[in-house]
Each structure stands twice: as C-alpha cells, then as structure tokens.
Amino acid sequence: MAANGPSRSARAPWREAGKETEFRRRALSYAILAPNPHNRQPWLVRLDGDDALTLYCDLDRRLPATDPYDRQIVIGHGTFLELLALAAAEDGYGTEITPFPDGEDMTTLDKRPVARVKFIAGAGEPNPLFAHTLARHTNRQAFEARDVEADALAAVLSSSSVQGVTAGGCGNDALAAHLRNLTWRAHSVEMTTDYTNQESVDLMRIGAKEVAANPDGLFLEGPVFALGKLAGVISREQMADPNSSMSQQGMTMFHDAAMSARAFAWLGNSGTTRASQIAAGRAYMRLVLAAEREGLKVHPWSQSLQEYPEMAGLYREVHDLIGNGQRLQMLVRLGYAKPVIAAPRWPMETHLIA
Structure with a gap:
C-alpha cells in the first residue's frame, strides 16, 4: 500500500471474487460486492446441505436513525440476492429465492431469515449484465457537464x-x-x-x-x-x-x-x-x-x-x-x-x- 493511500487489504474481496471452488461460495464471493446502504454489508449466510443457503440480517448493522423501519437494509439484501443469482447463473445454476419464509414484521427486522435460496443445477442461464460486476462502484463525485444520452x-x-x-x-x-x-x-x-x-x-x-x-x-x-x-x-x-x-x-x-x-x-x-x-x-x-x-x-x-x-x-x-x-x-x-x-x-x- 502506498503511504497514506487507500487500504489495499480492504479491497481484497474485489480481487478474490470468483476464486472459490464450491459453487455457492463462488456466488457468495460476488454477492458481497453488492451495493448496500451506508456500506453496512448486513448479510449473514448459513450454507444448508449441498444445494441451499439461508440469508439473515446482521441486526447490529442496521441504520435506526435514517432507516427506522429497516426498509433500506432489506433493499440491500435484495441487491445481494440478485447478484448471488446472477453469479450462480454463470455456473449454470438457477436459484429459487423465497423471501421471509418464516414471516415478516414491517416495523423491524428480527432473527427470522430474510430469504432461503435453493440452487438448481442446469437451470441457470448467464446474463450479460454480470460482466459489469467488478467495474460497478457507487460514484459520489460531481458528474461531467454532459447530458445523458x-x-x-x-x-x-x-x-x-x-x-x-x-x-x-x-x-x-x-x-x-x-x-x-x-x-x-x-x-x-x-x-x-x-x-x-x-x-x-x-x-x-x-x-x-x-x-x-x-x-x-x-x-x-x-x-x-x-x-x-x-x-x-x-x-x-x-x-x-x-x-x-x-x-x-x-x-x-x-x-x-x-x-x-x-x-x-x-x-x-x-x-x-x-x-x-x-x-x-x-x-x-x-x-x-x-x-x-x-x-x-x-x-x-x-x-x-x-x-x-x-x-x-x-x-x-x-x-x-x-x-x-x-x-x-x-x-x-x-x-x-x-x-x-x-x-x-x-x-x-x-x-x-x-
């Protein structure tokens, strides 16, 4: 790392994405790069059997002041799930995603799962959008004085x-x-x-x-x-x-x-x-x-x-x-x-x- 420059170690997951050998872990290595509110990365995952996983919210990573009903945090779980599905499709796996399988509370999140995901071999078709995963970064800079086409x-x-x-x-x-x-x-x-x-x-x-x-x-x-x-x-x-x-x-x-x-x-x-x-x-x-x-x-x-x-x-x-x-x-x-x-x-x- 150059003196006083950005932390290289903190960006290691971007360089390591896709290097896992097990297909769910490989998909997860991309999913953790998804955009999410205040970069809280509020995702906890349990691998189930050999073809499924359960997604939970890390309840300590919510934003109670600006997101009192956890709406934005749930959206951040949605981005995670979509990138997970796109990454799995690259390996030919389809995904059956069941949101809040044990019920939901619209006022607050709790310990119940946010989603369950089942992977289906041979049911996934790669999407060209996935190719842009590693180049996508939230850009807070002033934009060029150029109208969007x-x-x-x-x-x-x-x-x-x-x-x-x-x-x-x-x-x-x-x-x-x-x-x-x-x-x-x-x-x-x-x-x-x-x-x-x-x-x-x-x-x-x-x-x-x-x-x-x-x-x-x-x-x-x-x-x-x-x-x-x-x-x-x-x-x-x-x-x-x-x-x-x-x-x-x-x-x-x-x-x-x-x-x-x-x-x-x-x-x-x-x-x-x-x-x-x-x-x-x-x-x-x-x-x-x-x-x-x-x-x-x-x-x-x-x-x-x-x-x-x-x-x-x-x-x-x-x-x-x-x-x-x-x-x-x-x-x-x-x-x-x-x-x-x-x-x-x-x-x-x-x-x-x-």
Missing part, C-alpha cells in the same frame, strides 16, 4: 423494470431541475439533523488504517485526509458540528455533486410487503449493472425517501412529484464521470454462520 437512459430503465418494479427516469429537463433542488434539500435535512448526521459520523472511517480495521461504513482516504486527521482538522467532532469548516466544506462538495446531475432514475412498487423491498433491491442491482454497461455512473440520492419525522415534508413532495401512486424505493442520479475506487468490503468468511 436518451437511448442510454432508456436502456437502463428497461433493464431495471423487473421483479414487478416500475423504473422511471428523466433527462436534463424541468423535472430534473426540480429533483436537483429537492434532493439537495433532503441531503441538507439529513446532514443538519443531529441524530441522523451522527449516524453517518459514527460510521466514518478516516484514513487507510481505520478502513483496514473496519472495512465497512463510509470512508475518507488519501493523503489529504491522512494529514488532516494528523493535524486535527479532520475529526468526527468536526463532522458532527454542522457549523464547522469541515462540515461546510463537505456540504459544498455534495452541493456541487447534486447540481451536476443531468439525469435521474427511480424505482417504485407497492411497498406493502418485505418481499416488495427485496424486489426493489433486485431491480436496483440490475439498474447499476446496466448503467455501467451504458458507460454511466450511479449515485443513490434517496434521502427524501426516508421515514424519520424531519423528512416527512420532502417524502410527501417527492412522492407527489414522481411517485405515480407507488411507494418509491430508490432515487439516484446518473451521469458520466471518471471511475472511482471500490468501496471496502469485509472478507466473505465474516458473513458465514458456522
């Missing part, structure tokens, strides 16, 4: 209209201008509400050493952050204070990113069951892979969809604007940008239940 946006929306989920989107028009403003206001609410901002602060890993020790959550790496931490100008205390210079600089950076959005995409469905949240996650996994296929980068900008009291007004506004009578599950900005480094990941073994 209409055909590319249409292709992304078509690929993610699956599992009973409706995908919508817009290019650089009046609706996009409204969404730029709305999503920025929602981001501001989250960052200036003490307890929701503190949730992100607590999950911040500053510098390669912290990232290597806890390869999850949010990460700040590189020489600038290493020196800033050493000098005491970059700290969790500064991040927790919305009036600090560091917080203000962070808000400016994210404002620039928000205003750079030239296209948006969103996913909606009934939202009435946990299975509908799993379906949204599966559709979102396809959305991000299709975006990579089209040369586009994706940044989730879904704060307005969250369900804590301070967000209620913007929640109503965004649903009135683009909900079309459905429960919006994901809202993202799309655009062209330079690639970014992969997010840290815990090793696959840490997700397995003995």
Whole structure:
C-alpha cells in the first residue's frame, strides 16, 4: 500500500471474487460486492446441505436513525440476492429465492431469515449484465457537464423494470431541475439533523488504517485526509458540528455533486410487503449493472425517501412529484464521470454462520 493511500487489504474481496471452488461460495464471493446502504454489508449466510443457503440480517448493522423501519437494509439484501443469482447463473445454476419464509414484521427486522435460496443445477442461464460486476462502484463525485444520452437512459430503465418494479427516469429537463433542488434539500435535512448526521459520523472511517480495521461504513482516504486527521482538522467532532469548516466544506462538495446531475432514475412498487423491498433491491442491482454497461455512473440520492419525522415534508413532495401512486424505493442520479475506487468490503468468511 502506498503511504497514506487507500487500504489495499480492504479491497481484497474485489480481487478474490470468483476464486472459490464450491459453487455457492463462488456466488457468495460476488454477492458481497453488492451495493448496500451506508456500506453496512448486513448479510449473514448459513450454507444448508449441498444445494441451499439461508440469508439473515446482521441486526447490529442496521441504520435506526435514517432507516427506522429497516426498509433500506432489506433493499440491500435484495441487491445481494440478485447478484448471488446472477453469479450462480454463470455456473449454470438457477436459484429459487423465497423471501421471509418464516414471516415478516414491517416495523423491524428480527432473527427470522430474510430469504432461503435453493440452487438448481442446469437451470441457470448467464446474463450479460454480470460482466459489469467488478467495474460497478457507487460514484459520489460531481458528474461531467454532459447530458445523458436518451437511448442510454432508456436502456437502463428497461433493464431495471423487473421483479414487478416500475423504473422511471428523466433527462436534463424541468423535472430534473426540480429533483436537483429537492434532493439537495433532503441531503441538507439529513446532514443538519443531529441524530441522523451522527449516524453517518459514527460510521466514518478516516484514513487507510481505520478502513483496514473496519472495512465497512463510509470512508475518507488519501493523503489529504491522512494529514488532516494528523493535524486535527479532520475529526468526527468536526463532522458532527454542522457549523464547522469541515462540515461546510463537505456540504459544498455534495452541493456541487447534486447540481451536476443531468439525469435521474427511480424505482417504485407497492411497498406493502418485505418481499416488495427485496424486489426493489433486485431491480436496483440490475439498474447499476446496466448503467455501467451504458458507460454511466450511479449515485443513490434517496434521502427524501426516508421515514424519520424531519423528512416527512420532502417524502410527501417527492412522492407527489414522481411517485405515480407507488411507494418509491430508490432515487439516484446518473451521469458520466471518471471511475472511482471500490468501496471496502469485509472478507466473505465474516458473513458465514458456522
């Protein structure tokens, strides 16, 4: 690892994906690379017999402040399951996925399984989207001043209209201008509400050493952050204070990113069951892979969809604007940008239940 550079060990799962010899473990080595809220990686897996597995939520990896009903965490299990299925299909295995086989609680997750998966030899057909798995990374940078091509946006929306989920989107028009403003206001609410901002602060890993020790959550790496931490100008205390210079600089950076959005995409469905949240996650996994296929980068900008009291007004506004009578599950900005480094990941073994 270069001095003060990003942690190489924290990205080892990206390099090791696909190297397992047992087919379920090989599929899991890809599934752990799925996008998930705040990079919490809340997945626990028990291998059952020789052709099945059970997926659970690590209940210590939820986001109670910004995700009080665990909706986003369940979506993160959906992305995991979809990437698992796509990876298994590469080896010719079909997957029968049964969400919440022992029942569900819409208020909170508990120790009951999130899904059971049965693998069926010879029933899987590879999907071209899978080829983009290792190149897909959430991109929080400002996007290029270049409109998203209409055909590319249409292709992304078509690929993610699956599992009973409706995908919508817009290019650089009046609706996009409204969404730029709305999503920025929602981001501001989250960052200036003490307890929701503190949730992100607590999950911040500053510098390669912290990232290597806890390869999850949010990460700040590189020489600038290493020196800033050493000098005491970059700290969790500064991040927790919305009036600090560091917080203000962070808000400016994210404002620039928000205003750079030239296209948006969103996913909606009934939202009435946990299975509908799993379906949204599966559709979102396809959305991000299709975006990579089209040369586009994706940044989730879904704060307005969250369900804590301070967000209620913007929640109503965004649903009135683009909900079309459905429960919006994901809202993202799309655009062209330079690639970014992969997010840290815990090793696959840490997700397995003995």
